[in-house]
């Protein structure tokens with residue numbers, strides 16, 4: 609379910625959803641860099657948009673058992689991008705902290721994600737989770 613047009617994007621950009629991650633979700637635009645893609649994937653988790661997550665996952669790394677329905681009690685609280693590094697124009701790292709609650713208990717996900725650009729599109733490859741920070 610998409611936010612109302614007047615709502616700020618869940619990715620924490622302080623921009624309206626319709627001017628931030630929304631166009632990437634609808635296909636009206638493609639994420640220009642790995643950080644924008646990572647933000648739009650976070651927002652897809654918030655909104656339960658499994659199709660977008662699959663579409664932006666490198667096919668070789670997409671987990672066959674992936675189902676958002678496995679995480680029905682996850683409540684996403686916020687995203688903070690700590691680092692963004694581009695290398696060779698086609699590879700990038702994004703380090704972020706995402707906060708969420710499961711059954712009322714707060715957690716922090718600290719991950720360094722790797723992205724690759726293929727055919728002009730950035731795709732999520734994999735992530736290393738540092739756990740609680």
Ligand SMILES: [Zn+2]
Pocket residue numbers: 617618619620621625628629630647648651
């Ligand atoms: Zn956004």
